[in-house]
Amino acid sequence: MEKPEYLKKVFDEALTRYGRAKTYCLLALTVLFNFNQPIAQLIETTWEGVPLPWSLLSTSLIFGYFFFQVSFDLAKNHLTSQFEIISGAIDPFVHNFDGHPIVVNLGSNRPSWPMRLFRVRLKNLSGQTIRDAQLKLKSIDPKPSSLHVPLNLKKMHDNPSDRKSYQSFFTLPPGGKEYFDVMQLEVGKSNPSSQIEVTHIVQGVYSHIPKQEYEVTLEATGDNTPPVERTFRLTLDDPNEPIFE
Numbered sequence: 001m002e003k004p005e006y007l008k009k010v011f012d013e014a015l016t017r018y019g020r021a022k023t024y025c026l027l028a029l030t031v032l033f034n035f036n037q038p039i040a041q042l043i044e045t046t047w048e049g050v051p052l053p054w055s056l057l058s059t060s061l062i063f064g065y066f067f068f069q070v071s072f073d074l075a076k077n078h079l080t081s082q083f084e085i086i087s088g089a090i091d092p093f094v095h096n097f098d099g100h101p102i103v104v105n106l107g108s109n110r111p112s113w114p115m116r117l118f119r120v121r122l123k124n125l126s127g128q129t130i131r132d133a134q135l136k137l138k139s140i141d142p143k144p145s146s147l148h149v150p151l152n153l154k155k156m157h158d159n160p161s162d163r164k165s166y167q168s169f170f171t172l173p174p175g176g177k178e179y180f181d182v183m184q185l186e187v188g189k190s191n192p193s194s195q196i197e198v199t200h201i202v203q204g205v206y207s208h209i210p211k212q213e214y215e216v217t218l219e220a221t222g223d224n225t226p227p228v229e230r231t232f233r234l235t236l237d238d239p240n241e242p243i244f245e
Helices: 003-035 037-048 052-079
Strands: 083-086 094-099 113-124 130-141 170-172 177-186 195-198 208-210 214-222 225-235
Touching: 003 037, 003 052, 083 214, 083 225, 113 130, 113 170, 113 225, 130 177, 130 225, 170 177, 177 214
Parallel strands: none
Antiparallel strands: 083 113, 094 113, 113 177, 130 170, 130 214, 177 195, 195 208, 214 225
16 A cells, blocks of 8 residues: 555554544533533533633644554554465556457457456465455545446356356465456557456456556455455556556
């Protein structure tokens, strides 16, 4: 996770915990007011009488406590993480091929077009076998209205003949790894397509989204294993050389 993204995640979570604590305090004060109004009024009056600098200092200290608490929790989860989710710049992470066009209008009859498929690798870092493992697209930003998350992603080369019997769960032995297709799009100077295909395996969910830059968060889960998230970014600085990292 990049440093600005990490700090934003810590700040947002700390702000959430601070807001939750503030809500609980107000709720406790309301309950106390119903049972013992003089004491509740004394607490309220005392707090209102605190000078502004001291009020700001106490607020900062409380928020700082939650900030470091979140940082510690994230660090602990990272150290105990049993999954690793990574991308790469070469095959099999980036697979270029001539494939069928992404057809939005059924009447389209364009020939096969150069396409680029992006994959990630999921690895078991622990010394124990992880059962019922799966990798999902947890969120995507900006969120296309046609895409409903979370969505199980397709394992590399998992292509059942009936297009329905995809493998949703799998077992990862110690050090075991699996590759997953994430999304594919057409490339080429005269590329007419404005769509990206998300390679999920959930039946009845539309897979095409507008062709633009996205932040994609993936989540790995397994039996008796803490979930692990990793956020990637699809960049289109050069439409003919999209990057997923």
